[in-house]
Amino acid sequence: MLSVRALEFDYADSDFALAIESLEVAAGEKVAVIGPSGSGKTTLLNLASGIIKSERGSITVADTQIERLSDAQRRDFRINNIGFVFQDFELIDYLNVFDNIIHPYRISRALKLTAGVKQRARELAGRADIGDKLGRYTGELSQGEKQRVAICRALLPGPKLVFADEATGNLDPRNKGRILDLLFDSVAEHGATLLAVTHDHELLPRFDRVVDFLQFHAPGPT
Amino acid sequence: MHALFLAWQYLVFNKLRSLTLVACVTLIAVLPLSLEVLLDESERQLLSRAQSTPLLLGARRSALDLVMNALYFDDEVPELISMLAVDELLAMDLAEPLPLYTRFNARDFPIVGTTLDYFDFRGLKLAQGRQMAVLGEIVLGASVAESLNLKPGDNLLSSPQTVFDLAGIYPLKMKVVGLLERSHTPDDLAVFADVKTTWVIEGLGHGHQDVSQLTDETLIMQRSEKGVVASPKLFQYNEITADNIDSFHFHGDAAEYPLTAVIVIPDDTRSSTILRGRYLEAAGMHQVVLPEKVIDGLLQNIFRIKNVLDAVVVLVGTATLLALLLVFALSLRLRQRELHTIFKLGCSRATTVYLLAAEILIIGLIAGALCVALLYVVDGYSSDLVRTLFIN
Numbered sequence: 001m002l003s004v005r006a007l008e009f010d011y012a013d014s015d016f017a018l019a020i021e022s023l024e025v026a027a028g029e030k031v032a033v034i035g036p037s038g039s040g041k042t043t044l045l046n047l048a049s050g051i052i053k054s055e056r057g058s059i060t061v062a063d064t065q066i067e068r069l070s071d072a073q074r075r076d077f078r079i080n081n082i083g084f085v086f087q088d089f090e091l092i093d094y095l096n097v098f099d100n101i102i103h104p105y106r107i108s109r110a111l112k113l114t115a116g117v118k119q120r121a122r123e124l125a126g127r128a129d130i131g132d133k134l135g136r137y138t139g140e141l142s143q144g145e146k147q148r149v150a151i152c153r154a155l156l157p158g159p160k161l162v163f164a165d166e167a168t169g170n171l172d173p174r175n176k177g178r179i180l181d182l183l184f185d186s187v188a189e190h191g192a193t194l195l196a197v198t199h200d201h202e203l204l205p206r207f208d209r210v211v212d213f214l215q216f217h218a219p220g221p222t
Numbered sequence: 223m224h225a226l227f228l229a230w231q232y233l234v235f236n237k238l239r240s241l242t243l244v245a246c247v248t249l250i251a252v253l254p255l256s257l258e259v260l261l262d263e264s265e266r267q268l269l270s271r272a273q274s275t276p277l278l279l280g281a282r283r284s285a286l287d288l289v290m291n292a293l294y295f296d297d298e299v300p301e302l303i304s305m306l307a308v309d310e311l312l313a314m315d316l317a318e319p320l321p322l323y324t325r326f327n328a329r330d331f332p333i334v335g336t337t338l339d340y341f342d343f344r345g346l347k348l349a350q351g352r353q354m355a356v357l358g359e360i361v362l363g364a365s366v367a368e369s370l371n372l373k374p375g376d377n378l379l380s381s382p383q384t385v386f387d388l389a390g391i392y393p394l395k396m397k398v399v400g401l402l403e404r405s406h407t408p409d410d411l412a413v414f415a416d417v418k419t420t421w422v423i424e425g426l427g428h429g430h431q432d433v434s435q436l437t438d439e440t441l442i443m444q445r446s447e448k449g450v451v452a453s454p455k456l457f458q459y460n461e462i463t464a465d466n467i468d469s470f471h472f473h474g475d476a477a478e479y480p481l482t483a484v485i486v487i488p489d490d491t492r493s494s495t496i497l498r499g500r501y502l503e504a505a506g507m508h509q510v511v512l513p514e515k516v517i518d519g520l521l522q523n524i525f526r527i528k529n530v531l532d533a534v535v536v537l538v539g540t541a542t543l544l545a546l547l548l549v550f551a552l553s554l555r556l557r558q559r560e561l562h563t564i565f566k567l568g569c570s571r572a573t574t575v576y577l578l579a580a581e582i583l584i585i586g587l588i589a590g591a592l593c594v595a596l597l598y599v600v601d602g603y604s605s606d607l608v609r610t611l612f613i614n
Contacts, residue, residue: 051566072570079568090563094235095228106224107569107577113224137235153567 001027001161001193002048007057009040009047018043020057023211027160030184030194032204035213041197042087044213045163048195049082050074062160079110083159083192085167085183089150091138098134101125101152111157124152128182144175148182155186162187164196168203180206225573229580239553240585243546247589248596250542254535255593256600260611261528263604265521268294271407272513274344277317277486277494279307279501282509289516292322292483294408294609295332299325302480307508309477311486314500316493320485323420327381328396331366333413335420341402343487346409350374351400354416357427357470358462360396361414364404365606372398377461378413380423394423395461406605421472421479422462429459429470486510554578 002025010017018040025031033041046052048059050066053074059066062081069077078084091100099106101121105113125131128148130141138146147167154162164183168176180203187194196207204210233240271293280288281301290296302325311319320343323335338353340346341361351374354361362372372378379393396415404410421427430452431441444451459466472479488494501510554561561574569577600607 049566075568075570084566086563086566090559090566092560092563094232099231103564104567106228107564107567107573109570109573110568 001025001029001062002195003058003060004044004048005058005060007044007047007054007059009043009052009054009056016040016043020044025193025195027193028191030187030206030208031196032207032210033195033197033213034199034201034204034210039213041213042165045084045165045195045197048161049084049163050078075108076110079104079108079157081160083154083157083162085147085150085154085162085164087165087169087197089138089146091146091149091153093137093139096135096137097125097130097141097149098122100138100149101156103153104157117156121152121156124156124186125149127185128152129178144171144179147171147175147179151179151182151186155190158190159192160190161193161195164194166197166199168198168200176200176203225576225580226584228577229584233581233584239549243549243585244589244592246542246546247585248592250539251589251593252596252600254532254539255597257528257531257535259597259600259604260608261524264524264608267407267605267608268517268521269514272517275485275513276488277497277510278513279303279311279319279484279486279508279510280482282507285509285511285516286520288483288509288511289513291324292485293513295324295334295412297332300482302482303484303508304477305479305481306477307481308484311484311497314497316497317486317488320487321417321481322483322485323417323480324482325480326420326423328378328413329370329381331363331370331411331413333360333380333415333420333423335415335417337417340414340485343485344405344407344409346405347403348400349403351398354399354414354419356462357416357419357422357467358394358396359399359415360419361400361402362398363402363410363412363414365410366413367398367401372401374398374400392425392460394419397462408609411609417481418472419462422470424480426474426479427470427472429462429466430456432469550582 002023004020004023006022007018007020009019016038023044033044035041043052047054048061048066050069054067057067061077064077064081066074066077092103095103098121101124102113102118105111105117111117122131122134125134128151130145130148130152133141133145138149141149151164151167154164162183167183168179171179183194183196184206186192194207198204272289275293278288278292280292281303283301287296287298287300291298291300305321308319308321311317318339320336320340322340324332326333334340341353348361349364351361360378362370362378367373370378376398378396378398380396382393396413396419402409402414418427441453441456442450443453459469462470486497488497498510498512501508564574564577
């Protein structure tokens with residue numbers, strides 16, 4: 001599902017550098033990504049989802065080589081294939097829970113907002129235990145509820161690949177378990193692949209495999 | 223449609239910011255347009271009133287004061303003339319004179335002393351009651367009646383000229399006998415009385431006990447074969463009633479009684495030309511003016527001022543628009559995180575521009591609708607507003 005080869009990436013004006021010789025994630029696999037802060041975990045998710053582009057190496061997602069796509073193609077590919085649960089939720093404060101969940105359908109021409117989609121959003125919210133909060137603004141929600149909204153938004157289009165960037169960060173142990181249950185159940189239901197960045201080593205046994213980014217952190221350019 | 227929905231949600235969530243922007247845009251648009259509407263209306267009112275008044279005779283001082291007082295009952299009282307001017311006009315047999323004495327007020331409304339011919343001349347019709355017939359009776363303009371809630375049978379006191387002048391003009395209790403139909407002219411804001419009634423207010427005419435019948439010697443200063451001289455202690459009536467009207471009388475030469483102006487209605491164009499020629503002499507005490515010409519000169523000045531105002535409005539508007547652009551640019555900087563989020567969720571640059579444009583469009587539409595509504599209100603009340611703000 002995800003194949004990274006000879007990838008090298010660095011940010012201008014920064015000593016950060018990422019170098020991945022080879023990383024393979026099979027379809028349906030649930031992979032935990034660990035590593036110290038600044039080791040490039042979020043950067044890999046951004047590269048693999050086409051949010052940023054690498055000039056060196058290749059990233060293939062669902063048989064599509066990301067770096068060969070134009071900006072617009074990368075955007076459409078991301079919308080149609082990847083669900084992204086961002087660090088800090090990144091919800092829109094002026095929209096209520098329901099409108100946040102269906103937000104990608106309102107801002108992208110690649111997705112069509114239908115009655116079926118809305119119904120699916122309600123069902124998804126119900127399964128995430130936020131069905132009774134659809135009319136609330138996100139500022140009125142707890143951290144756990146916000147994270148569930150972000151997960152529902154990522155899962156609504158039925159992506160083949162789900163990226164979760166510290167989805168359980170800042171949550172209490174009970175909420176961590178519930179969020180992970182929701183992610184795993186939804187991913188399993190869609191037969192999707194999960195790549196989850198986490199700092200929480202207690203959760204690692206629940207994943208099929210763990211990738212430690214310490215091995216990919218290259219010395220920065222001088 | 224999604225762009226409009228999202229823009230609306232953003233604007234509703236940020237109510238204060240949105241309302242401030244709408245208010246700024248509305249004000250920028252509505253101020254110059256309202257001014258335009260009011261100036262057009264003031265031009266129409268001033269000109270139509272002036273055009274319907276052929277000639278005005280008054281003291282040889284400010285022609286503008288004369289016209290503004292005689293036509294619009296302005297507070298500025300022109301130099302007074304006397305009834306002799308009316309007698310002279312009648313002697314020329316070239317025009318019909320309508321005397322005007324517009325010097326006093328009743329509860330902030332001007333009292334216009336004139337004759338019954340004035341109502342025919344202006345085409346004023348009674349809505350209630352009857353015309354004034356005897357001393358002390360008044361007929362009210364529609365706005366006066368409405369504002370003071372008066373009807374025929376009620377009374378209205380003339381205002382004293384000054385509270386501290388004990389020897390000055392005392393209030394006269396006048397009886398309302400009729401209300402005029404609304405004419406949408408300054409006549410709506412006037413209290414009409416016979417010119418003799420205004421002379422009574424001035425103290426030129428008065429009524430008191432019959433001094434020949436007085437028994438209280440303290441009221442008599444001097445008694446002789448020629449007559450009786452009463453002391454100032456003698457009670458004078460401050461209301462003219464059926465019982466005391468016969469005691470009212472005037473002192474002095476009637477030809478010297480004061481007027482503020484005389485509306486002159488020439489018999490024909492030739493009479494008008496002759497009349498104007500006769501009053502051209504610089505040495506004369508009186509002048510005859512063409513109100514239309516005087517008002518035209520005033521309007522020229524108003525429009526020069528309006529041009530300056532327009533320039534100021536354009537400058538202020540430009541500054542405000544620049545400030546709005548700055549607010550919008552700063553707001554975009556504050557929304558960088560949100561814009562980056564929607565980019566990551568799959569929003570193209572074009573859609574982002576649509577979203578922002580939709581916000582501007584909605585603000586523009588609301589401001590436009592408010593502007594139209596306000597202009598509709600201003601236009602509806604322009605007639606009254608002009609008379610209240612500009613003419614009176």
